[in-house]
Amino acid sequence: MSGYKPVAIPSYPKLGEKITQDTLYWKQYKTPVQIKEFGAVTKIDFSPIQPCNYAVTASTRIHIYGQYSQEPIKTFSRFKDTAYCGTYRGDGRLLAAGCEDGVVQLFDINGKAALRQFYGHSKAVHFVDFTSDKFRIVSGSDDYASKVWDIPNGIEISTYKEHTDYVRCGCASQLNNDLFVTGSYDHTVKVFDARAEKSVMTMEHEQPVESVLLFPSGGLLVSAGGRYIKVWDLLKGGQLLVSLRNHHKTVTSLCLSSSGQRLLSGSLDRHVKIYSTMNYKVVHSFDYAASILSLALAPDDEMVVVGMTNGVLNVKHRKQEEKKPNTKTHPRYRMFVKGKDYMPKQDDIFVSKPVKQHMRKYDRLLRGFQVSAALDMVLETRTRNSTPEVTVAVMNEINRRGTLKNALAGRDEKQLSSILTFLIKYVVEPRFAPILINVAEKVLDIYSSVINQSSVIDKLFLRLQDTLDKEISYQEELLEVLGMMDTLFATTASKIETVSGETKSISIPDPKNVTAVKPSL
Structure with missing residues (x-):
């Protein structure tokens, strides 16, 4: 009996996940908080100033949530039909949104009623954004038109009708007051200058464009449509730099990290993929329970918010690093580590303590x-x-x-x-x-x-x-x-x-x- 040898359990190689710095970083986000909205969440936009409140557009309402609130702290519901694209201005004081009835509305973040209502589109407005000078709004609609509006006077400044299908996405440059980009279901991405009468650049995405994004430097443009994400160099006349196909279904949303070194994409395949903007390789991914329509990352990268087709808002917060008490100065600590750095001499005798095998x-x-x-x-x-x-x-x-x-x-x-x-x-x-x-x-x-x-x-x-x-x-x-x-x-x-x-x-x-x-x- 005393000579019994325990069963030897062979060790087999395992194909585990490769642990990188990105893996450790993105896994620090806590278990998500889920909030049920009234309909599919079509747009999420963070306030550019502290505190990091965010606007959630779903059904006929726009809800404003605090960083840790699970109930809206404010609601804009003055819409006759489905609301779209609730977007903050650069100072976080105004909010613009489109609507199914073709009206662009402007709200004071501290008020309830609309400050301005811009009439001119004949169909649903799916995209609005503020120019960097904060005095104009750019909009795109299902009537194939893009318009520029003057906020102080409440009038239309210019109209562009170069697209041949729905204009579903766009963004304004944060460096140039007159530059903005639109993406359409006619498979094209167009760059406009408000001082010119027509577009200054056109890129063929070859799929209906669902989302566009300008890098903070203004030199690179990202477009998403179908299963493809494409990166364009605007400084070289719209030259295609890279085409990515890492999703299995339509890519619906894009966003950048605060440093601009990571690009995030959400898709109907229920995945959020994170790319390095140095080589455009996938460095991490998140899985979700339903198809993703909208995605946003907080300005300080402390929150990832995802909106899904089932009306669920998924919020992940980064774990805060806990400061551990310094125990190295405690007498008990010094007692137990005493002699741990002792180097044995030639004449020392080692006495080993037998280890009991359980x-x-x-x-x-x-x-x-x-x-x-x-x-x-x-x-x-x-x-x-x-x-x-x-x-x-x-x-x-x-x-x-x-x-x-x-x-x-x-x-x-x-x-x-x-x-x-x-x-x-x-x-x-x-x-x-x-x-x-x-x-x-x-x-x-x-x-x-x-x-x-x-x-x-x-x-x-x-x-x-x-x-x-x-x-x-x-x-x-x-x-x-x-x-x-x-x-x-x-x-x-x-x-x-x-x-x-x-x-x-x-x-x-x-x-x-x-x-x-x-x-x-």
């Missing part, structure tokens, strides 16, 4: 030859799901002792269901297959006589058979591919290349070294 429960059962109880122990739901390698190692040890058949025999319907469920899940995994196939054969030998006596067991046996049939079919396809590769290698190896009058054979890898991904059954 034996696992299944090891204690195996030491007492209780193989059935040990197998039951490792087939518990928590063990078999979180550490299947432990279950397989114990099965292998029981098989090595020659008592696997005894351990599997004499089980009721519940216990047999656990064994079959485990086999169905892991029998085709390469790391477990050699052991579990042997276990499956013994289960079939023992319980072949009870088939057709329990509907639950019969279904599990059929699922196991289906799993094995699919794996065998997969292996046959791999063997066919391997045969094709052998033929190609043999054909290529027969060719001789003549270089500079010398005959040299092409070096071909040995096809016998090519191994299948999964073991044959």
Whole structure:
């Protein structure tokens, strides 16, 4: 008994997530707070000044939320129909919004009634923004027109009708008072100068444009439409720099981090992807429960707010770093770390303290030859799901002792269901297959006589058979591919290349070294 050696659990390589600085940074956002709105959330916009309140446009209302409030602190509901694109001015004192009836409304953030109502569009206004001088509003509508409005006088300054389909997005430059961009369902992105009578630049996105975004420097423009995100260089006449296709469905929204080094995109595929603006590679992603229509990042990067088609507003806050008390000066601390930096001398004698090894429960059962109880122990739901390698190692040890058949025999319907469920899940995994196939054969030998006596067991046996049939079919396809590769290698190896009058054979890898991904059954 004293010579018992615990079961050795083999360690298998795991394909885990690559841990980067971005992974650590974006995982610091806490569990989201979810707020139910009256309809699909079509626009989220943060106030550019502290406190970081944000406007949420949904249905016929615009709600203003505080940084940590779960109820709106203010509501604008003076809309006759669906409201769109509630947007803050640069000083955070005014809010502009469009409406399904074609009216652009301007609100004082501290008031309720509209300060101005701009009439001129004949269809729904889906985009509004303030110019950087804060005295004009730019709007785009489903009537294919873009307009510039004067705030003090409440009049229309200019109209542009160059698009041939709905104008659904746009933005104004924060550096140039007269520059603004519009995106349309006619697949084009146009750059306008309010001092000119027509657009000064046109880019072909090749998909209906859902969102556009100007970098703070004003030199780069990002457009999103369909599955594509495209980055344009305005300083080179609208030259396409990069085209990204990392989403599976339409990209609906874009936003930048405060530093401009990270670009965020939301899509109908329920994902938010984060790109590095240095190489435009995905550095992190978030998953959500429903399709995403709107996305915003707080000016201080402390909040990520996402609006979805099911009317849910998802708010994530960054975790605040807690300051830990300084315990290094406490007397107890000095007592316990005393001598930790001592360097042993040549004549010192080391006295090692024996470390007591605690034996696992299944090891204690195996030491007492209780193989059935040990197998039951490792087939518990928590063990078999979180550490299947432990279950397989114990099965292998029981098989090595020659008592696997005894351990599997004499089980009721519940216990047999656990064994079959485990086999169905892991029998085709390469790391477990050699052991579990042997276990499956013994289960079939023992319980072949009870088939057709329990509907639950019969279904599990059929699922196991289906799993094995699919794996065998997969292996046959791999063997066919391997045969094709052998033929190609043999054909290529027969060719001789003549270089500079010398005959040299092409070096071909040995096809016998090519191994299948999964073991044959």
